[in-house]
Amino acid sequence: MKVLKFGGTSVGSAENIKTLLRLVGEEKQKNNPVVVLSAMSGVTNLLTDMAEMAERGEDYDAHLKEIEARHFAVIRSLLPAAAQNPVFTRLKIFFNELEDLLQAVANLRELSLQTKDQILSYGERCSSFMIAHIAAQNFGNAIYVNGAELIKTDSNFGQAKVDTELTEMLIKNFYQANKDKVLFVTGFISSNAAGRITTLGRGGSDYTAAVWGAALNAEEIEIWTDVNGMMTADPRIVKKAFSLQELSYTEAMELSYFGAKVIYPPTMIPAFMKKIPIVIKNTFEPNFGGTYIKSDVKASNLPIKGISSIDHISIINLTGSGMVGKAGFSGRLFSLLSREQINVVLITQSSSEHSITFAVKPTDAGQAIALIKKEFELELDANKLALPEVENNLAVLAIVGENMKRTPGMSGRLFNALGRNGINVRAIAQGSSEYNISVIISAADLSKAVNAVHDAFFTDLKRTLNIFCLGTGNIGKTLFNQLKEQMPFLAANNDLQVKVTGICNTRKMIFNADGLSLENWESELSSNGEQADLAEFVAKMKAMNLPNCVFVDNTAAETPIEFYQGVFESSISVVTCNKKGNSADFAQYKSFKDTARKFGVDFYYETNVGAGLPIIRTLKELMMSGDKVARIEAILSGTISYIFNNFKGEAGFYQTVKEAQELGYTEPDPRDDLNGKDFMRKMLILARDAGYPLEAADVKIDNILPEACLNATSVEDFYAELQKNAAYFEDLKNKAANDGKVLRYIGKLEDGNVEISLQMVDDSHPFYMLSGSDNIISFTTDRYKSRPLVVKGPGAGAEVTAAGVFADIINVGQTT
Numbered sequence: 001m002k003v004l005k006f007g008g009t010s011v012g013s014a015e016n017i018k019t020l021l022r023l024v025g026e027e028k029q030k031n032n033p034v035v036v037l038s039a040m041s042g043v044t045n046l047l048t049d050m051a052e053m054a055e056r057g058e059d060y061d062a063h064l065k066e067i068e069a070r071h072f073a074v075i076r077s078l079l080p081a082a083a084q085n086p087v088f089t090r091l092k093i094f095f096n097e098l099e100d101l102l103q104a105v106a107n108l109r110e111l112s113l114q115t116k117d118q119i120l121s122y123g124e125r126c127s128s129f130m131i132a133h134i135a136a137q138n139f140g141n142a143i144y145v146n147g148a149e150l151i152k153t154d155s156n157f158g159q160a161k162v163d164t165e166l167t168e169m170l171i172k173n174f175y176q177a178n179k180d181k182v183l184f185v186t187g188f189i190s191s192n193a194a195g196r197i198t199t200l201g202r203g204g205s206d207y208t209a210a211v212w213g214a215a216l217n218a219e220e221i222e223i224w225t226d227v228n229g230m231m232t233a234d235p236r237i238v239k240k241a242f243s244l245q246e247l248s249y250t251e252a253m254e255l256s257y258f259g260a261k262v263i264y265p266p267t268m269i270p271a272f273m274k275k276i277p278i279v280i281k282n283t284f285e286p287n288f289g290g291t292y293i294k295s296d297v298k299a300s301n302l303p304i305k306g307i308s309s310i311d312h313i314s315i316i317n318l319t320g321s322g323m324v325g326k327a328g329f330s331g332r333l334f335s336l337l338s339r340e341q342i343n344v345v346l347i348t349q350s351s352s353e354h355s356i357t358f359a360v361k362p363t364d365a366g367q368a369i370a371l372i373k374k375e376f377e378l379e380l381d382a383n384k385l386a387l388p389e390v391e392n393n394l395a396v397l398a399i400v401g402e403n404m405k406r407t408p409g410m411s412g413r414l415f416n417a418l419g420r421n422g423i424n425v426r427a428i429a430q431g432s433s434e435y436n437i438s439v440i441i442s443a444a445d446l447s448k449a450v451n452a453v454h455d456a457f458f459t460d461l462k463r464t465l466n467i468f469c470l471g472t473g474n475i476g477k478t479l480f481n482q483l484k485e486q487m488p489f490l491a492a493n494n495d496l497q498v499k500v501t502g503i504c505n506t507r508k509m510i511f512n513a514d515g516l517s518l519e520n521w522e523s524e525l526s527s528n529g530e531q532a533d534l535a536e537f538v539a540k541m542k543a544m545n546l547p548n549c550v551f552v553d554n555t556a557a558e559t560p561i562e563f564y565q566g567v568f569e570s571s572i573s574v575v576t577c578n579k580k581g582n583s584a585d586f587a588q589y590k591s592f593k594d595t596a597r598k599f600g601v602d603f604y605y606e607t608n609v610g611a612g613l614p615i616i617r618t619l620k621e622l623m624m625s626g627d628k629v630a631r632i633e634a635i636l637s638g639t640i641s642y643i644f645n646n647f648k649g650e651a652g653f654y655q656t657v658k659e660a661q662e663l664g665y666t667e668p669d670p671r672d673d674l675n676g677k678d679f680m681r682k683m684l685i686l687a688r689d690a691g692y693p694l695e696a697a698d699v700k701i702d703n704i705l706p707e708a709c710l711n712a713t714s715v716e717d718f719y720a721e722l723q724k725n726a727a728y729f730e731d732l733k734n735k736a737a738n739d740g741k742v743l744r745y746i747g748k749l750e751d752g753n754v755e756i757s758l759q760m761v762d763d764s765h766p767f768y769m770l771s772g773s774d775n776i777i778s779f780t781t782d783r784y785k786s787r788p789l790v791v792k793g794p795g796a797g798a799e800v801t802a803a804g805v806f807a808d809i810i811n812v813g814q815t816t
């Protein structure tokens with residue numbers, strides 16, 4: 001025999017009641033179930049409001065009418081006319097009684113807990129009476145049971161404690177006498193020895209089901225609700241949360257205690273005592289198999305079962321020598337709070353015993369402080385205790401699961417996820433059972449924290465990276481195309497989901513926490529984007545407070561650089577192809593690196609040198625493993641490389657530069673390539689990464705341009721000067737060709753000195769054979785002494801650059 005409990009939504013409308021009756025009908029084919037019912041959804045709230053309105057002398061009539069109307073609509077829709085009358089009559093009696101009670105409250109302007117319980121009881125009594133009668137029409141042997149008469153409690157109105165022995169006897173006897181019937185029992189309500197109505201606490205209908213299940217040794221207690229059982233996290237916060245198949249009673253208790261409202265925590269106790277499985281099912285999702293809460297849970301490979309949270313909490317800190325070695329101190333403190341019904345959510349105590357921190361609901365904090373001041377007046381006066389301090393706007397996040405006990409590294413994983421996302425932990429508690437680690441954090445960080453922690457533990461799911469991208473030009477656009485094409489690959493092979501959560505260029509900016517569409521981002525940005533404002537963009541990115549964020553700079557501008565520092569300080573990683581950041585002052589370069597390290601985030605800029613070629617990475621790995629760079633020789637301007645590889649025969653210099661620009665090799669301003677500045681930046685960054693604290697002025701640059709070209713004040717003028725100076729370039733070309741040589745613009749770092757020079761090299765030179773926009777770099781190091789380590793390949797162009805940015809983004813993903 002099973003006990004089936006249906007919650008408010010499941011009894012909330014005629015349509016849903018039909019579904020409920022079908023489910024009960026199916027169960028009845030096997031055995032007559034006991035059916036426990038809640039009030040129709042929203043009715044308990046209406047009753048509470050009405051009681052309080054009456055107490056304040058306000059008019060509650062509209063609420064009463066609404067309750068009546070909702071029940072009567074169901075009766076009219078689900079009962080044939082001939083069968084309606086007795087139900088109408090009984091419900092009208094209920095409503096009259098309710099009105100009398102409310103009138104009494106209004107007259108006295110006083111609402112005791114006892115009266116309130118009496119008022120609330122009509123929610124379950126009306127729904128159960130009505131549904132029992134509808135069921136009787138469908139399958140004959142259904143009866144209404146006022147559960148309040150069978151569940152006996154103490155007189156703690158509002159949260160009564162069950163007299164288990166007496167209750168079990170009453171339930172057993174009643175069931176024995178009515179075995180041939182389907183019982184439709186009111187949830188939530190009970191009565192004390194004097195027969196006055198008591199209630200079992202909000203959510204108490206689940207508890208009623210468990211009490212019945214335990215009394216009758218039911219085969220199962222089914223809790224039918226409107227969600228897919230218990231999930232790994234609150235699905236409103238974590239989109240990727242998934243339903244759990246199995247949980248132990250303790251795990252379910254811990255998860256539901258901290259937030260997950262799916263089941264009322266005390267429900268677990270009667271079920272646990274008798275080892276009766278609880279199954280949570282979804283009335284509206286017949287294909288959902290249910291969450292089983294039971295004792296013989298299969299071994300699971302999930303490191304934790306879930307993350308639960310409470311979003312509003314205050315903490316109270318007590319410090320002082322008065323606590324040291326005083327065995328009775330915490331006893332006095334917590335019995336005082338419990339006596340006054342202040343629920344302590346979590347406690348931590350420092351090992352020096354100098355301080356105790358505990359968490360309470362914000363509404364209890366003031367009273368707790370007042371009580372402490374009174375109780376510890378002597379200690380406070382003697383300065384043995386400092387005045388208690390309250391901190392508000394906090395939240396609790398807890399990871400829960402029995403596997404934690406067996407697996408080392410769980411707390412490391414939790415704190416790493418929090419730390420990388422810049423979430424400050426105010427207090428920590430681990431239950432001695434090791435089923436739960438709880439942290440107190442700022443309420444504003446809760447959503448980010450739960451998502452980050454979910455990603456860190458449920459690694460079989462796709463991890464999410466949220467990227468905020470500056471620049472939609474040559475590189476930015478290509479990156480979006482590559483991301484769009486590679487999404488399925490990333491999902492399948494890297495378990496990674498990259499969401500573009502913000503885009504900004506010089507004109508417009510747009511945001512979407514769920515990810516912007518990569519199909520039509522351009523039209524979205526131009527039609528729905530707001531006016532661009534970089535400071536706003538960065539501020540909004542921070543305010544969105546998403547986990548695992550990356551700030552991607554695909555511009556060639558100086559202004560974004562000003563924001564890097566603050567971005568790192570907000571625990572957001574930076575990926576940039578913009579060389580201007582790392583090639584400005586050395587102090588700034590160093591500060592970026594130090595700040596990223598301090599805040600535990602990444603700073604990747606592989607494309608600063610040689611576009612997607614693995615140059616920065618290679619140098620970093622050499623340095624990290626203790627190698628020392630003796631010399632670097634390199635061709636690092638893709639543009640100039642292309643020009644010298646194609647400025648041959650009939651080709652003119654001006655045309656070849658134009659081609660390089662059209663192929664996407666040049667900087668947005670091609671003068672930066674031809675005047676050597678871009679190359680200088682790259683050499684400077686390499687030198688710095690190799691350990692030399694150089695400034696731009698330390699790099700010696702050989703000019704390849706005549707004075708007039710260097711002085712051009714616009715790109716147009718520049719091109720005009722190139723044309724005018726054609727003879728100069730022809731001359732260079734011929735000189736090299738006559739000697740059987742080629743022109744090469746080569747950078748060199750040796751003994752901390754950097755120079756870039758124009759050279760003519762013959763075929764004995766290792767840099768002779770290059771084509772297209774090839775870059776080449778040779779590292780001579782302690783380890784690569786007699787034969788250098790060489791990296792060579794296309795070092796400019798939108799595809800290879802965007803691919804390099806893409807790889808840097810993915811790398812951030814690897815370590816989050």
Ligand SMILES: NC(=O)C1=CN([C@@H]2O[C@H](COP(=O)(O)OP(=O)(O)OC[C@H]3O[C@@H](n4cnc5c(N)ncnc54)[C@H](O)[C@@H]3O)[C@@H](O)[C@H]2O)C=CC1
Pocket residue numbers: 470471472473474475476504505506507534554555556557559560577578579607608610611638664665666667668795796797798801
């Ligand atoms: N072309 C290549 O082969 C390589 C390029 N790079 C770097 O890639 C970067 C981008 O180059 P391109 O895409 O060719 O430039 P682009 O001129 O085509 O695009 C630049 C984009 O940045 C935006 N932008 C400029 N200033 C901005 C600001 N203050 N706030 C927001 N957005 C701003 C512009 O609106 C535009 O969308 C440059 O820093 C370049 O050095 C790096 C390696 C190779």
Ligand SMILES: N[C@@H](CC=O)C(=O)O
Pocket residue numbers: 607608609610611636637638639640665666667673678795796797
């Ligand atoms: N304009 C640059 C592009 C890569 O950084 C170049 O020509 O090398």
Ligand code: NA
Pocket residue numbers: 606607608609610611612613614615616804
């Ligand atoms: Na590179």
